[in-house]
Amino acid sequence: MPQEPSPAIEVPIRSLLPSDSPRLAGESAENVRLLAELDFPVPPLLVHRPTGRVIDGMHRLRAAELRGDETIRVQYCNGDDDDAFIQSVVSNARHGLPLTMADRKAAAARILQARPHWSDRKIAAVVALSDKTVAGVRRAQCTRVVAARVGRDGRRRPAGPPEPRDRIARMISEYPGASLRQIAKRAGVSPETVRSVRARLTAQQTSVPPVVQPFTWRAQRDxxxxxxxxxxxxxxxxxxxxxxxxxxxxxxxxxxxxxxxxxxxxxxxxxxxxxxxxxxxxxxxxxxxxxxxxxxxx
Incomplete structure (x- = not known):
């Protein structure tokens, strides 16, 4: 996950290398031109110290080159190549020119290969996707299987099938006086999972649609x-x-x-x-x- 960068310093532009960017289409020439016309300081670039590659700020770097600048302010961070890519995704997903859906899905696939033990929600927080979208990318593209996954809170949990939240919600509705442990034991899940479902139901963030009998339309109409x-x-x-x-x-x-x-x-x-x-x-x-x-x- 992202590390605290060093204080900003001025370095020669020629000492920097292009980023391993999550942007599939590369930099936007129009965005570079607009940045080059700014007459006030821009945030420092984030640079991977071991390689000299720009993690965040390629548009700012290209704009400085377009203006003919010889130096630029940067902050350095450490870590391996995968750490650098993850930091690049985190930075680019949250400011500046937004990453496209294709960029974010491709980034999720790459992070899944590098960090298969990360949970869907942990990766979703990095690439700014829903955890369900990340789960779909995992099913389609990730070939590595792990016994446990690390969540956003740093805790390791078994990488089993998705929790049966709809079934838990129905049990909460059917047995309103039951304790968390009683429902957890009946559903075969942890009390914390039951607590999460109950909290969502209370806040009306999730709901279980009423059971209705299936029906068939006589014809499909426009x-x-x-x-x-x-x-x-x-x-x-x-x-x-x-x-x-x-x-x-x-x-x-x-x-x-x-x-x-x-x-x-x-x-x-x-x-x-x-x-x-x-x-x-x-x-x-x-x-x-x-x-x-x-x-x-x-």
Whole structure:
């Protein structure tokens, strides 16, 4: 994980080497040009002392070269090559020109190969992805298997299958008077896992959708055609709740870019907040769809 860098010093630009960057497309020429035009000091570069490679600040380095500068302020940090790459990802994911989704997934895959014993959440915190996305990258690309993983808190835990949180949540609902240890013993998990699920339920950060009977639509219809038909229905347009529902449906339908493009506008430090809101909305729409399906089936 990131180490405390040394105090900033001035060094010759020619002494520095390009970074092992997490940016698949390299530096942005436009960003370099804009930085070169700044007339106030920029933060020092972060440099890997053993190799002289720039860990964070390649755009600032290119801008200094473009201006014809001979020296630049840097801070040094130590560690092996993998440490340097991880530090580069941490720095680039949190400021300056944002890393793309492809950059972050590629970085996650590389860190998984170098640190397979790190938990999904620990790696997610480095690359600014969700732990579920990191888990997907692990399944698809990581060939190394470990018996235990180290979490963000530094504790080592068995690398077993995901905890059955939905089942735990149902037990909490069915046995509201049961203790953490009683539910943990019944579910075959640790009391701390039960505590986590209970806290999330209390804070309404997660929920278990109601069990509904499966249904089958008679035909798959074009969602946009369905939306147009709903919009023309006076029964919906004549009431405030109906109009509110139509506005919500239209917002989702005309949102424009695909999900992969939309997520790029969310800063890395806001991804967990965005995911919580998006998941809550997804759960609500799923419940509405299930309830509509039950009415159709009836």
């Amino acid at each position: 969602p946009l055609e369905c939306l147009r038909a709903l919009t023309r229905d006076p029964a919906l347009r004549a009431t405030d709740p109906g109009r509110a529902l139509l506005r919500a449906l239209h917002t989702l339908a005309v949102i424009g870019p695909g999900p992969a493009d939309l997520i790029e506008v969310v800063p890395g430090h806001d991804l967990d907040l965005f995911r919580s809101v998006a998941q809550a909305n997804a759960d609500a729409w799923r419940i509405l769809a299930d309830l509509a399906g039950r009415r159709v089936a009836a």
